[in-house]
Amino acid sequence: MADPMKIRAQMKGDVAEIRVLMSHAMETGQRKDAAGKTVPAHFIQSLTVEVGGKKVIDGQTGTSVSRNPVFGFKMKGAKVGDKVVVNWVDNKGDKRSDEAAIA
Amino acid sequence: MNTTRRTVLKGATASGLLAGLIAAGALRPAQVLAAEWNKAAFEAHDTAGALKGLGAGSPAESKDLMLKVPDIAENGAVVPVDVLSNIPNTTSISILVDKNPAPLSAHFDFANGALPDVSVRLKLSQTSLVKAVAKADGKFYTAQKEVKVTVGGCGG
Numbered sequence: 001m002a003d004p005m006k007i008r009a010q011m012k013g014d015v016a017e018i019r020v021l022m023s024h025a026m027e028t029g030q031r032k033d034a035a036g037k038t039v040p041a042h043f044i045q046s047l048t049v050e051v052g053g054k055k056v057i058d059g060q061t062g063t064s065v066s067r068n069p070v071f072g073f074k075m076k077g078a079k080v081g082d083k084v085v086v087n088w089v090d091n092k093g094d095k096r097s098d099e100a101a102i103a
Numbered sequence: 104m105n106t107t108r109r110t111v112l113k114g115a116t117a118s119g120l121l122a123g124l125i126a127a128g129a130l131r132p133a134q135v136l137a138a139e140w141n142k143a144a145f146e147a148h149d150t151a152g153a154l155k156g157l158g159a160g161s162p163a164e165s166k167d168l169m170l171k172v173p174d175i176a177e178n179g180a181v182v183p184v185d186v187l188s189n190i191p192n193t194t195s196i197s198i199l200v201d202k203n204p205a206p207l208s209a210h211f212d213f214a215n216g217a218l219p220d221v222s223v224r225l226k227l228s229q230t231s232l233v234k235a236v237a238k239a240d241g242k243f244y245t246a247q248k249e250v251k252v253t254v255g256g257c258g259g
Contacts, residue, residue, distance in 0.1 A: 015218065028226070030204055045140045049217075056217035062145040064200050064208035066181045066224040077216035 007100035009051075009084045016078035016102050018049060020071045020086050028063040044090045049073055051102070052082040078102055145207050150199055150234065153207040157197055162236050162243035165190060170235045170246045179227040179252040186221055188237040188244075193219035195238040201247075202231035227252045 003023035010017050022044065029041025041063060049057035056075050082102045089095045144156025154160065171185035186196050196219055197210040208225050219237065227233075227250060234247040 026226075028204070030228075045145075051215070054215040056213065056215045058212040058214070060140055060145070060210045062205050062207050062209065064203050064205065064225050064227075066226050070222075070224050072185075072222035073211075074218040074220045075216045076218060 002094060002096045005086055005088075005096060005098040007084055007086055007098055009082075009100055009102040011078070011080055011102060014076060016051070016075050016082075018051075018073045018075070018084060018102075020047075020049070020073075022047075022069045022071075022088060022096070024068060024088075024090065026063070026065055026067045026069060030063075042090060042092060044069065044088045047071070047086065047088040050083075050085040050087075051075060051078050141207075141210065144210070146205060147207065148205060150201050150206045153199055153205075154236065156207070157210070157236065157243075159197070159236050159238070159243040162245035165237070165244035165246060168235055168237050168244050168246040170233065170248050172233050172248050172250050174249075175251045175253065176227060177253050179229070179254055181224050182227050182233075182250060182252075184223050184225050184233060186219075186235040186237075188219035188235075188239070190219075190237055190239040190244055193237045193239040195219075196221055197236040198223065198225070199234040199236065200225060200227055200231050201234060203228050206234075 006021040008019045024044050025042055027039050027042040031039045033039050043063050044061050047059045048055055057073050080102055083099055085099045087097045141156055144153050147153040147156050167189040169187040176182045184198055186198060188196060195212045198208045199206040200208055209223050211221050213219055230251045232247045232249050234245055237244045
């Protein structure tokens with residue numbers, strides 16, 4: 001199980017700003033280790049963001065996303081206290097789900 | 104026989120990607136969480152192939168699609184990319200790095216009040232054009248900017 005995500009969700013006027021930091025190696029499958037062996041690809045493939053029980057972001061990612069990915073999203077129609085749930089799944093089937101409330 | 108698949112498997116063995124591919128394929132049924140990962144688009148080795156995989160063909164240039172990237176990235180491993188679409192009814196945004204081994208980097212679909220305004224951090228293997236592609240009312244729009252990379256984000 002991967003480390004927890006850090007989720008920060010804040011209202012700025014009528015727009016909610018959601019920032020998510022995920023803890024993941026995001027191996028591209030291109031890199032070689034010290035012994036010259038290729039490190040197999042291991043990366044997050046899909047992520048979703050739900051706010052107040054509704055899916056707002058449905059994302060897919062490839063190997064170009066940086067190690068320990070950071071994503072920023074914005075939405076309208078949310079309010080302080082709404083629950084934010086973020087999920088990700090990687091190419092090996094590992095997954096992680098974390099939640100926070102909009103401040 | 105599915106010859107495309109054989110070629111892919113052969114090529115993957117050569118580049119040592121086989122383990123990853125098997126893991127991705129074998130574990131697919133478990134990924135019910137989100138829309139199915141667009142394998143054709145994400146594994147395309149050039150921008151044209153990735154766009155085709157997205158169904159975007161040749162998108163029209165648009166000034167209403169804002170792409171914010173640094174002109175020069177000292178560290179290609181972490182390049183901040185912000186995309187904001189002012190095109191009405193934008194439902195999805197994709198981000199591509201032209202010179203990366205697999206150009207398509209991220210794709211986001213928006214629903215239930217989400218604004219077409221995303222930020223990500225990407226790896227750039229070398230100096231490259233970064234492209235944003237937005238879908239609005241079934242049409243595709245694009246914007247691009249070059250990022251100069253002094254140290255690549257791959258290898259090392």
